[in-house]
Amino acid sequence: GKTLVEIEVEGDVEAEASNPAQPASGGQGPSKPAESGGNVKASAKASTSSSKTLASPAVRRVAKEHSVDLSSVRGSGPQGRVLKSDVLSFASGGGSAASGGEEAPEGAAGEDQAYGIGYGGRPSRVASDVDVPIRGYMRTMFKSMTQSLSVPHFHFNEEVDMSALIGLRQGLKSEFEKEGVKLTFIPFILKALSLAMSDFPSVNSSILPSQDVLRYHGSHNIGCAMATEAGLVVPNIKNVQDLSIYEIARELNRLQDCAKNSKLSTRDISDGTIT
Numbered sequence: 001g002k003t004l005v006e007i008e009v010e011g012d013v014e015a016e017a018s019n020p021a022q023p024a025s026g027g028q029g030p031s032k033p034a035e036s037g038g039n040v041k042a043s044a045k046a047s048t049s050s051s052k053t054l055a056s057p058a059v060r061r062v063a064k065e066h067s068v069d070l071s072s073v074r075g076s077g078p079q080g081r082v083l084k085s086d087v088l089s090f091a092s093g094g095g096s097a098a099s100g101g102e103e104a105p106e107g108a109a110g111e112d113q114a115y116g117i118g119y120g121g122r123p124s125r126v127a128s129d130v131d132v133p134i135r136g137y138m139r140t141m142f143k144s145m146t147q148s149l150s151v152p153h154f155h156f157n158e159e160v161d162m163s164a165l166i167g168l169r170q171g172l173k174s175e176f177e178k179e180g181v182k183l184t185f186i187p188f189i190l191k192a193l194s195l196a197m198s199d200f201p202s203v204n205s206s207i208l209p210s211q212d213v214l215r216y217h218g219s220h221n222i223g224c225a226m227a228t229e230a231g232l233v234v235p236n237i238k239n240v241q242d243l244s245i246y247e248i249a250r251e252l253n254r255l256q257d258c259a260k261n262s263k264l265s266t267r268d269i270s271d272g273t274i275t
Contacts, residue, residue: 054081066091078262140269141233176249186224187248194220194240197274204273223275224252226259233259236272 053070054077055063062084063070073090075082134142165188176183197204197220205216223236235255237248258264 054079055083059084059087063087136266138230140266141231144234144269144272172245176246179246179250181246181250182253183245183249184252187245187252190222190224190237190240190248190252191243191245193222193274198241206273217273219271219273221271221273223269223272224255225275226256228259228262230262233264233269234272234275235259235264235268236275238271 053073054075055070059082060070063073063082066087068087068091070082070087073082073086074080076086077083162185165185169183169185169188173183201216202214204220205214207213208215219238220240221236221238222240223234225232225234235258237243237251237255240248243251255264255268258268
């Protein structure tokens, strides 16, 4: 799993990075110039290295509380970002040190990822059971996927000649690309589903919790399953019945980018009426 949201506060990072090293206590006199200069250089180097390490202000605060140099911690988050779990694991002696530019042994990365534990980060090692709160869109996904188990399932297969659609997509593809929109077959399928639901509205309905009311949904909020590194997510495109193929494709591109970068909002995955 990956961190869903990390808010970087410019002032916090700069303040921590700019804090001068505190003089050692104990009443000792000033060090020799050569030694003092060396210590200052070493401290400045460590501070600069830590400030370049990808980590949120909250993680930097935890590292400071545990006297951990972030540049010495191997981050398990996206792009090597150091997570809170990495710092705590390192402080307890069970974490992995940063490679310092050297290549990790083959299979080491995969071995670390084998200990992934879903939402909230991916510790490099888990020595004992760890309980991780399910939050954000993971909580919403859990709720919707659990509810789906109460719906009777059946499978229906049909073969369709897509030759005309292939030609249509090919003709529109270059025009969409000029607007920065990637056109796949999915927008056509979503629109076709929406048109079918207009003729057969019972397909776009759901039973209310009271179990005695069938609600016909006026909006065609169609969900599209997407595989991400954090797991399966099913965001939905709102009001497909009112959108053109171009508008559906543009919104689909946005949702795919958000899913890829773990930036889906609760609204993106809520209020779906059909998948």
